[in-house]
Amino acid sequence: MISLTWQWLTDPATWTGPGGILAQSVTHLRISVIALALAALVAVPVGLFIGHTGRGRWLAINVAGAFRAIPSLGVLFVATLILLPRLSGDLAFELPVILVLVLLAVPPVLSGTYAGVEAVDPAARDAARGVGMTESQILWQVEVPAALPLVLSGLRSAMLQIIATATIAAIVGIGGLGRYLIDGQASRQYEVMAGGAIVVAALALLVDLVMAGIQRVVVSRGLVEARAG
Amino acid sequence: MIRFEGVTKRYADGVTAVDDLSLEVPQGGITVFVGPSGCGKTTSLRMINRMVEPTEGRILINDQDVAARKPAQLRRSIGYVIQHAGLFPHRTVLKNVMTVPRLIGWDQARARSAAMEAIEKVGLTADQAERYPAQLSGGQQQRVGVARALASDPEVVLMDEPFSAVDPLVRMDLQAEVRRLQRELGITVVLVTHDIDEAIGLGDHVAVLRQGGRLAQLATPGELLREPADDFVASFVGKDRGYRKLGFTGADLDPAPEQTVRLGEDVPTGRGWVLAVGEGGEPLGWVDRHTSGGPVGEDELHRMGSLAEVGDSARVFLDAALSAPSRRGVVVQDGRVIGTVSAQQVVDSLERT
Ligand SMILES: Nc1ncnc2c1ncn2[C@@H]1O[C@H](COP(=O)(O)OP(=O)(O)OP(=O)(O)O)[C@@H](O)[C@H]1O
Ligand SMILES: [Mg+2]
Numbered sequence: 001m002i003s004l005t006w007q008w009l010t011d012p013a014t015w016t017g018p019g020g021i022l023a024q025s026v027t028h029l030r031i032s033v034i035a036l037a038l039a040a041l042v043a044v045p046v047g048l049f050i051g052h053t054g055r056g057r058w059l060a061i062n063v064a065g066a067f068r069a070i071p072s073l074g075v076l077f078v079a080t081l082i083l084l085p086r087l088s089g090d091l092a093f094e095l096p097v098i099l100v101l102v103l104l105a106v107p108p109v110l111s112g113t114y115a116g117v118e119a120v121d122p123a124a125r126d127a128a129r130g131v132g133m134t135e136s137q138i139l140w141q142v143e144v145p146a147a148l149p150l151v152l153s154g155l156r157s158a159m160l161q162i163i164a165t166a167t168i169a170a171i172v173g174i175g176g177l178g179r180y181l182i183d184g185q186a187s188r189q190y191e192v193m194a195g196g197a198i199v200v201a202a203l204a205l206l207v208d209l210v211m212a213g214i215q216r217v218v219v220s221r222g223l224v225e226a227r228a229g
Numbered sequence: 230m231i232r233f234e235g236v237t238k239r240y241a242d243g244v245t246a247v248d249d250l251s252l253e254v255p256q257g258g259i260t261v262f263v264g265p266s267g268c269g270k271t272t273s274l275r276m277i278n279r280m281v282e283p284t285e286g287r288i289l290i291n292d293q294d295v296a297a298r299k300p301a302q303l304r305r306s307i308g309y310v311i312q313h314a315g316l317f318p319h320r321t322v323l324k325n326v327m328t329v330p331r332l333i334g335w336d337q338a339r340a341r342s343a344a345m346e347a348i349e350k351v352g353l354t355a356d357q358a359e360r361y362p363a364q365l366s367g368g369q370q371q372r373v374g375v376a377r378a379l380a381s382d383p384e385v386v387l388m389d390e391p392f393s394a395v396d397p398l399v400r401m402d403l404q405a406e407v408r409r410l411q412r413e414l415g416i417t418v419v420l421v422t423h424d425i426d427e428a429i430g431l432g433d434h435v436a437v438l439r440q441g442g443r444l445a446q447l448a449t450p451g452e453l454l455r456e457p458a459d460d461f462v463a464s465f466v467g468k469d470r471g472y473r474k475l476g477f478t479g480a481d482l483d484p485a486p487e488q489t490v491r492l493g494e495d496v497p498t499g500r501g502w503v504l505a506v507g508e509g510g511e512p513l514g515w516v517d518r519h520t521s522g523g524p525v526g527e528d529e530l531h532r533m534g535s536l537a538e539v540g541d542s543a544r545v546f547l548d549a550a551l552s553a554p555s556r557r558g559v560v561v562q563d564g565r566v567i568g569t570v571s572a573q574q575v576v577d578s579l580e581r582t
Contacts (some may be wrong), residue, residue: 131332
């Protein structure tokens with residue numbers, strides 16, 4: 001089994017071509033990035049608002065909890081049923097998948113963002129106001145930069161979940177690394193399933209590594225020092 | 230000059246933090262708001278830069294109602310220092326101090342040089358300017374907080390318990406620093422503290438507030454100690470106010486001539502202590518004639534007591550007398566010994582005044 005998986009993974013034919021790992025990875029990543037971007041588009045502003053004003057915290061907590069309880073597969077089937085007749089082409093299949101992934105990513109991004117802003121030293125916020133920053137200057141010049149480590153942690157954990165879950169795209173017939181899991185099972189080629197799972201995990205690790213690199217660059221050294229010291 | 234006119238602040242929950250407060254903070258100098266915890270000091274201070282809006286009454290700076298100005302604009306023109314410094318953790322010291330200059334629209338170069346100047350003023354180095362707040366000690370962070378408040382040359386600086394989170398030695402340093410900066414820059418400092426010693430030691434004027442934000446007394450430290458307005462002020466000022474008052478009382482004294490000896494000279498005959506001085510007449514220490522004879526060596530010198538300078542307060546003179554092994558306090562002028570005073574002389578002079 002292990003050697004079969006190894007054989008499959010090291011066979012150049014597995015990687016190249018239209019249905020190869022490289023092509024499927026690109027599809028997988030494309031869907032994942034779109035989902036993360038959409039989730040961030042919704043959750044970051046809401047999180048900033050909640051963190052800055054202190055209002056609507058209950059919303060963040062409850063919505064995040066509710067979202068976590070939603071079964072991904074269920075949403076996928078319902079969304080596909082609803083959207084399929086109304087859309088055409090690949091979009092009809094991709095959109096439900098992306099929707100599921102967005103729902104999945106909103107809670108970690110939302111709670112990372114508002115927790116990050118909320119955790120900003122009250123003295124720093126008071127000083128910002130006291131030296132004459134406007135509310136938006138306080139948000140952008142103090143709260144967001146100081147909250148960045150937690151915001152980015154939220155995005156990273158969201159991305160890990162997205163990449164793992166994006167395999168369900170294969171269920172509704174579109175590409176991505178989930179193909180190997182579905183097709184492998186259908187044809188009882190367990191080495192393909194195992195290989196596919198390994199590739200998904202590797203992709204997740206790789207993306208996380210890249211995001212960690214970005215985090216190092218954009219987060220102020222002053223905040224890293226604060227943690228260390 | 231800052232004037233409170235019938236200022237009342239009731240918070241939404243019904244607490245009256247400040248009740249009909251009227252007072253004048255004179256231009257220049259340090260005015261301290263002092264009082265027990267919860268008496269409305271912070272609230273009063275924060276109404277000056279509109280961090281808190283009064284429920285009734287008004288506050289004028291140079292005869293202009295602060296309510297007529299946009300809060301952010303107003304605050305940029307007033308320095309603001311708080312207890313835990315409140316530095317921006319993601320910005321270097323320099324960037325922190327550049328905050329207000331940048332907010333009021335100075336270009337990068339001008340803001341930078343103003344900030345560097347302020348950083349040096351508070352006794353930090355160019356090297357420390359490149360650090361982040363987390364890399365500084367609490368006392369250093371507080372200095373940065375002061376520098377940030379001074380960078381754009383405000384006329385008025387508000388400070389809310391700026392030294393209460395640092396240890397006593399650092400606190401004394403910072404107090405002296407603020408004192409010096411105030412004198413150097415001629416700014417008006419309004420400082421809040423609950424520590425009466427800090428108020429008396431640092432303030433040119435002290436406003437004692439009582440519970441409910443009512444003014445009990447506004448006076449100079451000396452007046453406060455000599456004539457507390459009522460029992461509340463008297464008890465707040467503390468038990469040993471009679472003694473501490475000496476710090477604000479002049480001493481009208483004629484120092485008695487003191488026999489001196491230079492190092493290497495023979496100890497003059499006689500009994501008791503003799504004062505050793507250096508080449509320029511500067512005091513070095515006391516020599517005990519019981520144990521010494523012949524030429525005076527450095528190892529025979531007993532420690533000096535504290536020194537009193539002509540013009541010092543009665544407290545300094547008394548301390549000089551009490552801390553000298555001879556019980557004669559050494560009085561100096563321009564570093565040279567001009568004589569000594571006894572505790573009895575100091576006390577006598579107090580009886581006369
Ligand atoms: N935002 C607020 N909402 C409601 N009540 C407040 C608020 N801020 C202060 N108070 C109340 O107003 C009163 C005065 O508070 P303030 O902070 O001005 O006191 P303080 O003299 O600075 O006290 P401390 O020495 O403890 O700092 C207190 O009873 C306090 O509980
Ligand atoms: Mg206070």
